[in-house]
Amino acid sequence: MIYFDNAATTFQKPQSVYKAVNDAICLYGGNPGRSGHYLSREASGIIYRCRERLSELFGGKPEAVVLTLNATSATNMAMSVLRKSRGKVLISSFEHNAVYRRAAAMGNYLVFDASGTDDEIMRSFTSLCERDIGLVACIHASNICSKVLPISRIGAYCKRRGIPFVVDASQSIGREKLSIKDCCADAICGPSHKGLYGIQGCGFIQFADKYVDNGSLLKTFVHGGNGVNSLDCKMPDFLPERLEAGTLPTPAAASLVAGIEFVTNMGIEEIAYKESVLSKKLTEGLSVLRNAGVYGSEYGYCGTVLFNIGNVDSEKIADYLDSNGICVRGGFHCCPLGHRSLKTPDRGAVRVSFSVFNTENEVDKLLTVLNGYN
């Protein structure tokens, strides 16, 4: 089997991740932060190490790392607790539904055009900021093509105007360096199970340092037990426990510790380079394939290639590839805005997304199989 659906979830994990998960379940299976016994304390240690490793990635503080169910929970939470009570929500034209649907549910949102150059994006963005904006939320990197937004420029603008800024880094973490200070973000959100090679079941928000001493600035979002001040009916007014309730995902957190170590040891630049080589190879191979069309190639090469074959429905192509032992994803990838920006047809498109474990031979096999479809 060839796995090319890493933007959905990375399937092959480093061996250290499998071991970390096994150890977390078999050796440290207490509930973190709840009891005083050895197993609970060990589980607490894993949770804290996870916060530490994440904060090292983003240049933040470990106590400002909030753990969630997944990246969508993280973006939903961050957008809700940071948004100024009045003011519209401003998102980009490449947003994943994790941000788009949340913005739509908030009732009053605007979309800036992110399809052009960085300068064109900033012109569209700043023109909309003339209106009353209560929150800006956008991706760092697209989940359907190589589009990367100029989040440092966006964040600097937001900081000058006092607008809260949430970054959905689900697709860029592990491939692009990201500093919460450099991009002036109030929150960076992401998942455990994509570019950090952890397992499913955990997302996170790295909040800016200023919220550590001012946790009460954040509205609460989930309410329940967290092992702190149990007799109080209110959630604590400090991070991270203000925004965490219920049992934390210790095995996923353990996998994240191991995954971050793997990514750090390999090097983010090296990972990005390997994936770009595969993307370039595939894009060039598709360019000579009869009836094949690639979307978004003008944005360069990262780990994702989006294409179609003639007028065939993208799901049919995905099914055909699956029958040949190749895993890809057809359709709209929970990203209708992005597809609209790329002008894909109403049958969606096929997405190939790489990880550091994919090889050039696998790309050759894909091209051979696609040629057979033609």
Added chain:
Amino acid sequence: MLNCLITMYSETYSQKAGKLFRDNGIECSIVKLGNEYTQKGCGHGIKIDQRSRQCVLRLLKENGIPYSDVRII
């Protein structure tokens, strides 16, 4: 030997302080605390040798780690 118990605001801060102390060569143990210490129900703290008390309080202050109480036990 007298022990010193520092009541922390949360389990997260207990973990952060515990790592800081260990990195500075100070033995410590994170403990779960009851209402006697927290007045608000469940909580967490760090137990140290009370001879390290001045040093750990300085470390907590230098690193901006809040705590709510210190007592000899």
